[in-house]
Amino acid sequence: MPAWRPRQVATRRLGGWEPTAAHQRAVILAAAGAIAAVLGRRADLLVIVTPLVVAAVWGHLARPGTEVTGTARLGDTTLREGTATGLRVTTEPALADVHGVVTVAQAPWVERKPSSGIVELEDGVAALGLRSTRWGRRRVGTVSIALASTWGAFRTGPVDLPDLESATLPLPAAFDASAPTPHPRGIVGLNRSNRPGSGSEFNTVRPFHPGDRLRRIHWPISMRTGALHVTSTFTDEDAHVFLLVDCFSDLGPREGIDGRPTSLDVTVRAAGAISEHFLRSNDRLTLRTVGAAEVPVLGVGSGTNHLRRVLDTLAAISPATERRDTGEQAVRGIDPMALCLVLSPLIDPTMVGLAHRLAARGMTVVVVDTFPEHLVTDPGNVYQSLAWRMRLLSRDAEVHSLRQRGVPVVPWRGPGSLDLVLRDIARRASAPRMARR
Structure with missing residues (x-):
């Protein structure tokens, strides 16, 4: 079975820029008002629709000409229960005078910070916090990006980025056992064996034999008896x-x-x-x-x-x-x-x-x-x-x-x-x- 790997980066193009309903209303009302002012010789109507004309022309001239790509990155894809990670959303290129909003949908066992899951883009960057409250493998909330140009004339999105996935490891409960593990048989563990050997548990003091380590020499008994004695230990085994x-x-x-x-x-x-x-x-x-x-x-x-x-x-x-x-x-x-x-x-x-x-x-x-x-x-x-x-x-x-x-x-x-x-x-x-x- 192939190893499961969380998705850490999600990227998608936001598509072309389309006129908003507000920009279309401004163009239609400005054109209709100008035509009515000319046909009816009403200078007051021309004055009234002048702000709409300025907004429509300014919004059209400030229309972005490049397609934007949105990217979302998770700080950590493997968490422990109760811990948080950061979600960083960027748009490339970062266009000036373009306003954007990032929305993270609600997902089970994922808390958003802020709780609304809505953050504004500043210079093409937005950051949110995500906290996982239960163990398991899951998708974090769907990330959506929406951009609007000057005067809200043109927009792209909202576009959903590919889902990001994370793994939350269970938080081990507090546990400790002082009792020995039964049936130790290995050679690298910390369980005391019943047979002597190299380990850390004291066994007895015996006369020196060739091959014994010098650091095992018990000097008080050796000085008293006139013959070298060493400390022996029980071997440590794993279970x-x-x-x-x-x-x-x-x-x-x-x-x-x-x-x-x-x-x-x-x-x-x-x-x-x-x-x-x-x-x-x-x-x-x-x-x-x-x-x-x-x-x-x-x-x-x-x-x-x-x-x-x-x-x-x-x-x-x-x-x-x-x-x-x-x-x-x-x-x-x-x-x-x-x-x-x-x-x-x-x-x-x-x-x-x-x-x-x-x-x-x-x-x-x-x-x-x-x-x-x-x-x-x-x-x-x-x-x-x-x-x-x-x-x-x-x-x-x-x-x-x-x-x-x-x-x-x-x-x-x-x-x-x-x-x-x-x-x-x-x-x-x-x-x-x-x-x-």
Whole structure:
């Protein structure tokens, strides 16, 4: 699938100059008044129509003779939720004594500054501010340009420029986890291993061996014993984290970054926060979506560049665009030692079945509940809140079945949401197990 690139520049010719209705009225009234004054020998009529004659002649002589090209440029085509960018509109060539107006149409989740979206051109340049209030890929409002010559005699436009497109990345929620990631197996991460090696976590002090680094020498013990001793450490390893994002539904009113979040808002922002935490710890991460069409497939990666790819993938989600998705393609080929985090409001039964399927394979699965609490506590809609509480009663049976299988279900609360669960999983992974001999 080709990479999606936002459109940053839009250019279009505004067309030829046409007489306005005011100029046509001035010409017609001036000609009719002059003819009537001559035929009727009325000097007073000639005096009355003289200003119209002057305006008509002056406007015709000041008619621009060149065709103008309008250009609109976005300052930044990739934004974060709640951030703003500038829109700069220019006309070339910049004609003197030509007045122009730029209009930006209203678009969903885009705030205009000024709020009217109308700005006058000054010396062929106009600037507006645009603020994106919700994640996703979208077009900003259509830019229209209209120019008028002296006395409003001739005009060109309004002409709509090609639509400009921008991508708004989800603003990751605040998240931090102090618990270790289970099943570390790599060599570049920050998770402490159980075996000694090159790392940062202290292990013990031992006698010096050939090949040990001199900076590891522990001088107090070496001076006391008369033999060189060095400090040994536990090796640092990275883990594999697999994120499965539920895109089947978007529950709740869509109010953007300044209002209450929908279930998909909570899911996407939680996925961004979790990805940022683990990728900054040099862990490997895989992201898959279920229920959304035309989302690019993202492989395993680590580092800051992979975080940007994760956020771009989350911004490409369109909810409920693939209702027949069973999730089988999303969970195919996953590392059996990966930590599987399923982010879902647990309303669609497909996601509950996927969590059961992953747990049945023996994988470490944690379900992060992203159902927004304000849906059941909204005082403005009592009947809707009651309906949601009844639906959650039936959902409790599905949550109980997951917990009975050993899959923890954790509500998303931001920082520390996964600490207790990850500690329990790490403790369970290090516990002795029965094995056949």
